[in-house]
Amino acid sequence: MYPCRRGPAQRRTASNWPNPLQIMLVSALAASCSSPGGEAAAGEYFPPVPSSTHAIVRVTGSDTMVNLVQAWAERYHAVRPHAAVQVAGGGSGVGLAGLADGLFDIAAASRELTAEEHRRIAAGGVAPVEFVVAIDAIVVYVPRTNPLAAIAIPDLAEVYGDGGRIVRWSQLGVAPSRCPSDLIVRVGRQNSSGTYAYFREAIVGRRREYKLGSIDQSGSKDVVAMVAHTPCAIGYSGMAYAAAGVRSLSLARARGGVAVAPTAEATRSGAYPLARRLYFYVRGVPTGETAAFIDWVRGPEGQRLAHEIGFVPAEAGRP
Amino acid sequence: MRFALARRRGRRLEPIIEAVIRLCGWSSVLLVLAILAFVVHQAAPVLVQRPIVTEFFTSVAWRPDSVIREQYGGLALLAGTLSVTVLSMAIAVPAGFAGAFFVAEFCRPRTREAFKVVIELLAAIPSVVWGFVGYMAVSPLLLRVTDAPIGVNVLNGAVILALMSVPIVVSVGEDAIDAVPDSFREAAVALGASRTQIAWRVLLPAARNGLLAAALLGVGRAIGETIAVLMVTGHAVQVPHGIFDPVRTLTATIAAELGESVAGSRHYEVLFAIGTVLVCMSLVVNVTADLVVRGSRARAGR
Numbered sequence: 001m002y003p004c005r006r007g008p009a010q011r012r013t014a015s016n017w018p019n020p021l022q023i024m025l026v027s028a029l030a031a032s033c034s035s036p037g038g039e040a041a042a043g044e045y046f047p048p049v050p051s052s053t054h055a056i057v058r059v060t061g062s063d064t065m066v067n068l069v070q071a072w073a074e075r076y077h078a079v080r081p082h083a084a085v086q087v088a089g090g091g092s093g094v095g096l097a098g099l100a101d102g103l104f105d106i107a108a109a110s111r112e113l114t115a116e117e118h119r120r121i122a123a124g125g126v127a128p129v130e131f132v133v134a135i136d137a138i139v140v141y142v143p144r145t146n147p148l149a150a151i152a153i154p155d156l157a158e159v160y161g162d163g164g165r166i167v168r169w170s171q172l173g174v175a176p177s178r179c180p181s182d183l184i185v186r187v188g189r190q191n192s193s194g195t196y197a198y199f200r201e202a203i204v205g206r207r208r209e210y211k212l213g214s215i216d217q218s219g220s221k222d223v224v225a226m227v228a229h230t231p232c233a234i235g236y237s238g239m240a241y242a243a244a245g246v247r248s249l250s251l252a253r254a255r256g257g258v259a260v261a262p263t264a265e266a267t268r269s270g271a272y273p274l275a276r277r278l279y280f281y282v283r284g285v286p287t288g289e290t291a292a293f294i295d296w297v298r299g300p301e302g303q304r305l306a307h308e309i310g311f312v313p314a315e316a317g318r319p
Numbered sequence: 320m321r322f323a324l325a326r327r328r329g330r331r332l333e334p335i336i337e338a339v340i341r342l343c344g345w346s347s348v349l350l351v352l353a354i355l356a357f358v359v360h361q362a363a364p365v366l367v368q369r370p371i372v373t374e375f376f377t378s379v380a381w382r383p384d385s386v387i388r389e390q391y392g393g394l395a396l397l398a399g400t401l402s403v404t405v406l407s408m409a410i411a412v413p414a415g416f417a418g419a420f421f422v423a424e425f426c427r428p429r430t431r432e433a434f435k436v437v438i439e440l441l442a443a444i445p446s447v448v449w450g451f452v453g454y455m456a457v458s459p460l461l462l463r464v465t466d467a468p469i470g471v472n473v474l475n476g477a478v479i480l481a482l483m484s485v486p487i488v489v490s491v492g493e494d495a496i497d498a499v500p501d502s503f504r505e506a507a508v509a510l511g512a513s514r515t516q517i518a519w520r521v522l523l524p525a526a527r528n529g530l531l532a533a534a535l536l537g538v539g540r541a542i543g544e545t546i547a548v549l550m551v552t553g554h555a556v557q558v559p560h561g562i563f564d565p566v567r568t569l570t571a572t573i574a575a576e577l578g579e580s581v582a583g584s585r586h587y588e589v590l591f592a593i594g595t596v597l598v599c600m601s602l603v604v605n606v607t608a609d610l611v612v613r614g615s616r617a618r619a620g621r
Contacts, residue, residue: 191384216555229470
């Protein structure tokens with residue numbers, strides 16, 4: 001009958017229980033003890049140049065390509081230890097401008113160079129030479145349970161663009177199973193993503209804002225996983241991230257136009273609308289280590305690595 | 320001989336050790352002040368610009384990357400943080416108080432010890448693990464049992480945050496109930512009160528301040544939590560219309576965008592302004608909790 005408690009001797013006094021200020025201070029102290037070196041690794045990374053290195057290839061340019069070129073550089077260094085490839089981002093324009101000034105050996109670019117850039121580089125006496133090193137293809141995914149097979153880019157703009165009027169699946173003529181709300185759940189990438197930037201520019205355009213309220217994921221793989229588990233979802237990600245639970249949509253450039261499925265062939269030929277070539281530009285025909293690096297990149301090992309990172313291998317053609 | 324030497328060396332070391340401990344104590348105070356100063360300093364350029372502050376508190380459009388015009392409306396982010404925090408407290412506070420009463424008053428001593436160990440264990444689970452739980456377990460569950468179009472939403476975030484704050488509410492609340500003098504209970508028993516009556520009519524009013532502090536500490540935890548909410552709230556910029564809508568919180572925005580923003584840019588400064596808002600929020604909550612606790616101690620001392 002008597003309330004069950006410990007004896008008075010064991011009872012703690014009020015002063016024994018943690019003061020909130022103490023908790024705050026202790027947690028701040030704990031936070032200060034964690035490794036301070038964590039942040040440095042996230043910043044720009046230049047591969048260490050060993051003292052025995054004879055050749056250095058400097059690559060600068062496209063931010064979209066930084067991870068790709070970095071991976072190539074690291075693997076290439078493992079294959080050819082005497083060579084080091086230095087990689088930096090900044091943007092395609094930065095790389096091409098630096099190439100004209102002779103600051104780098106290779107400019108990485110996610111677009112073709114402009115006539116003006118061509119003129120500037122050629123003014124130095126040698127014309128720029130272009131190599132297609134990979135293809136960046138973005139695929140629109142829906143869950144496997146969604147019957148939609150194709151979508152036109154103007155419709156996609158209405159789904160993802162600010163003020164766009166397509167918000168329900170029935171407006172696209174389908175009724176996905178296990179999606180009673182009929183609402184289109186837009187899945188995308190957070191705004192620091194190159195995939196996001198490319199998708200926004202290619203679909204929504206520069207004159208229109210992106211519609212707020214999309215589920216922003218931090219990784220390419222996360223988008224596909226989220227779409228696979230969400231019956232009402234639509235999302236975009238790299239071609240290499242296709243997985244079991246999702247289906248890739250064919251894209252048509254206009255309403256009623258021919259829809260093209262995202263295949264490696266269609267991205268290489270340019271028939272698939274959401275694909276762009278990624279380039280290396282060099283001043284004149286490359287020689288020495290630069291030529292060896294480009295050959296290796298465009299060879300089977302380099303192209304396989306591109307696929308692993310989420311790009312489409314480029315057709316090995318002549319420059 | 321060697322023993323004596325060791326002892327003498329120990330005596331010589333003592334002031335050094337004492338100084339180190341003193342330094343550690345002070346460093347934590349200085350650190351808090353330094354963090355506050357740093358965050359406010361980084362945010363200062365935008366904090367003094369009226370149009371930006373006004374936009375932040377009145378607009379829902381968060382478009383730091385726009386190619387047309389950059390917009391820094393924080394209303395949707397504030398709504399995200401508040402909706403998730405309020406809902407999580409609506410779950411965690413009743414659950415935590417019930418748990419605290421059970422552990423403090425209703426269970427047997429052995430059960431009580433076991434419960435305390437488990438609750439401490441629960442508090443020690445890293446938040447990223449809770450994020451996993453929300454993403455892999457709660458999200459599919461919500462999709463299955465509700466009509467929600469998406470499993471990562473306000474409710475999922477609130478459930479996960481509630482699970483994270485319940486251990487704090489229980490352990491602080493339990494101590495508050497424990498601190499009520501036995502004479503209160505004895506008097507109640509003498510009057511023929513049942514256990515439930517004692518808990519409800521005697522202990523709850525007597526431990527009121529301590530329980531309030533427990534709830535506020537839970538709120539502090541919920542407001543500041545980042546990684547778990549980043550994973551389970553959907554990270555979508557919008558003012559939620561219901562508990563099944565995905566949202567984005569202030570903390571998640573900083574975590575997701577600070578790494579990519581250029582140091583010294585407007586975007587970077589606005590992110591630090593968000594940090595200032597967060598620091599102010601948790602400062603208010605913590606100071607309130609501290610004052611409330613002091614109030615309860617003064618009462619207990621009387």
